[in-house]
Amino acid sequence: MSRIKVAVAGAGLIAQLEHIPNLLFLKSRYEVIGVADPSAKTRTLIQERHGLRTYPSVEELLATRPDAVVIAAPDSYHAEIAGTALDAGIHVFCEKPLSLSVADIDDLIRRRDASRRVLQVGYMKRWDPSYELLLEEVDGLGDRLRFIAVEVNDPDSWPFSQHQEFFRADDVPRALAEENKARLVRQVERAIGAGVDDAAILGYAESYASSMIHDLNVVMGLLERMNISNYRPISGSIFCGGRGTGAVMAINGSQAIAQLSHVVVPKLANYQERISLFFDDRRFELVFPSPYLNHFPTRLTSFKSDGMKLSQTEQRNGFQEPFVRELVGFWDAIVSGAKVRNTAEHARRDIAMVSSFAKLALGRA
Numbered sequence: 001m002s003r004i005k006v007a008v009a010g011a012g013l014i015a016q017l018e019h020i021p022n023l024l025f026l027k028s029r030y031e032v033i034g035v036a037d038p039s040a041k042t043r044t045l046i047q048e049r050h051g052l053r054t055y056p057s058v059e060e061l062l063a064t065r066p067d068a069v070v071i072a073a074p075d076s077y078h079a080e081i082a083g084t085a086l087d088a089g090i091h092v093f094c095e096k097p098l099s100l101s102v103a104d105i106d107d108l109i110r111r112r113d114a115s116r117r118v119l120q121v122g123y124m125k126r127w128d129p130s131y132e133l134l135l136e137e138v139d140g141l142g143d144r145l146r147f148i149a150v151e152v153n154d155p156d157s158w159p160f161s162q163h164q165e166f167f168r169a170d171d172v173p174r175a176l177a178e179e180n181k182a183r184l185v186r187q188v189e190r191a192i193g194a195g196v197d198d199a200a201i202l203g204y205a206e207s208y209a210s211s212m213i214h215d216l217n218v219v220m221g222l223l224e225r226m227n228i229s230n231y232r233p234i235s236g237s238i239f240c241g242g243r244g245t246g247a248v249m250a251i252n253g254s255q256a257i258a259q260l261s262h263v264v265v266p267k268l269a270n271y272q273e274r275i276s277l278f279f280d281d282r283r284f285e286l287v288f289p290s291p292y293l294n295h296f297p298t299r300l301t302s303f304k305s306d307g308m309k310l311s312q313t314e315q316r317n318g319f320q321e322p323f324v325r326e327l328v329g330f331w332d333a334i335v336s337g338a339k340v341r342n343t344a345e346h347a348r349r350d351i352a353m354v355s356s357f358a359k360l361a362l363g364r365a
Helices: 013-025 040-050 058-062 075-087 102-115 129-138 158-164 174-192 198-225 322-335 344-361
Strands: 004-009 030-036 068-071 091-095 119-122 145-154 231-239 244-251 256-264 272-279 282-288 299-306 309-315
Touching: 004 013, 004 058, 004 322, 013 030, 013 040, 013 068, 013 158, 013 322, 030 040, 030 058, 058 075, 068 075, 068 322, 075 091, 075 102, 075 174, 075 198, 091 322, 102 119, 102 174, 102 344, 119 322, 119 344, 129 198, 129 282, 129 299, 145 198, 174 198, 174 344, 198 231, 198 244, 198 256, 198 272, 198 344, 231 344, 244 344
Parallel strands: 004 030, 004 068, 068 091, 091 119, 145 256
Antiparallel strands: 145 272, 231 244, 244 256, 272 282, 282 299, 299 309
């Protein structure tokens, strides 16, 4: 079995709770040769907790010549780091969003093709066993679809990360924090037009492009399985100062709609992410746990009728972790040439849709 030398760019929440422990767990496939983070306190934590070598910059990390890099840096740096790595002949696994704009992803697709390296996006829900089971259930039901509803209330990570001893850095240089904010503003303006206010920046970069995009990607995968390719955005909304967003898509003309919503509930220690699909004779409900909780299976419930006889069935498809499975898939794509499940093309389609929702919300469609 081929073992890949992998580096991790960024050691914040998702790297501490998922990617670094999971890469170490997959030790027959990966050798973690380094982690980069600008926080000295975070680097010390990673050294003491995992015994890994750390670097203050991504440039120093990539200079170690890893076979692959997992990008878990702030969103505004995703495209830049991915492009640099691809140009250096390094395979890339990048957390979503791959970029905040279509133009940047088009550039990454060109660089991926030129380098002949794997570029996979971190849509871990596509690796959820219950999602895979739902794909089987909806296969062939495209002409019977009526409605899709997505509802997410999100307190952020605090109720689900404290017990895992997540460390939030407080020593990142101020200039670097300001640079990140300035980059976000420029990238959001590039995606939806200049002159955006703080609420629009927060709504686009956080709620739409970093959170709702997961559910949008799931919906797109389900539509693809149902052989539905006719969909278009018809409305968007940014509310609660950018801490909430909504969107509506038309499916197959006027056959059905998909309605998506995401709202931050900062003082409620409850997370719910529910995707419901309604057909003429059945309904499916997929309820995800917080992404920071491991070994909590996603619940898939189906409702079907035989005349007046209603049945409700809860299905389970194992206890495998999507975050682990996506890294196994990345390894398979590199070593065996397996098909990449979450491609840059998927990410391009998703961010294009997100941009359309935001433009509709701001009256710029």
